[in-house]
Amino acid sequence: MTETSKIAARDYAAGMKYKDIAAKHGVSLNTVKSWKKRHGWERKKGAPVQEEVHPRKRGAPKGNKHAVGNSGGAPARNKNAVSHGFFQKFLPPESLEIMEELQTRAPIDILWDNIMIQYTAIIRAQRIMYVVDRDDKTIERVEEKGGVSYGEKWEVQHAWDKQATFLQAQSRAMATLQNLIKQYEEMCRVGMADEEQQLRLDKLKGEVAAINAQAQQEQVVFVDDVHE
Structure with missing residues (x-):
């Protein structure tokens, strides 16, 4: 509300x-x-x-020549309410x-909403794209043909395929998040944020740093698994 x-x-x-x-x-x-x-x-x-509120009519005093040709209100070609x-x-x-x-809402709060939406998507992706281990393989039917000749087409995603896709997607998402955070930091720097808005950014930066550290660790494990 x-x-x-x-x-x-x-x-x-x-x-x-x-x-x-x-x-x-x-x-x-x-x-x-x-x-x-x-x-x-x-x-x-x-x-x-x-009772219905009727605003007092404004205008020049009776007989005033400055208002000739103007019925009051905004000037002609005024763009008020056009948008x-x-x-x-x-x-x-x-x-x-x-x-x-x-x-x-203040611009800094709208920016914070965008940060939260992006951050939520990153956290949710951790669950959706999670790879259990190197034996985590996904087999999915992607095409089926009927009629005189019948055939099926299947797609196999090995653990290293899924892990690589996840890391690439997460890197792009994190880059977007970090760009939003930089914009927020700039707003804080020029005095557009109060203490509470500054503190919530500090907390988020700590959480993002933890995710980055985890992603780097997973990438090292992934490379080691391939060469075992």
Whole structure:
């Protein structure tokens, strides 16, 4: 639950209408309704439904000549909301909702999310691509032909094939992760991170170093096995 949706929940509990909540927080009406359904918003008992908020009209004083030809609001050709309208035209509601929630997150937190997604994929690959020993062989049927003549095609992956594939894939994934970490470190260096954000990076770097050490050890064992 984002900070924006938490504040919106309090507004709803106090009796504010959907469209007023949407206008206040700069999100669509569908997003507000989605928040209510997902997080189970409820109004406080006895809370009055607030009257619709009408912002005070602004403009130049009566008779002022500077406003001639301008009906108020943003200047002609102003690009306000053009981007949002463009996405609203082409993206599905679910994607719009995600995009609107991401707008409340700081760039360093979005980068950290990407780091966590990449790191999670690396850890998961350890389980999926694990090679038990040098006798770990995979035999899989990859093609079958029927009709007058029948035939099958099988693919055999020996332990050293699977291990080599795993090491190459992990090296590429680790390079991507380390590049993301460098970007995060740069944000910390220029003062865009607080103490908590800095500490979580230090912890992650220690874990990544341990994975790299393990990968190097496995690569040495792999080479030794081939030459036994």
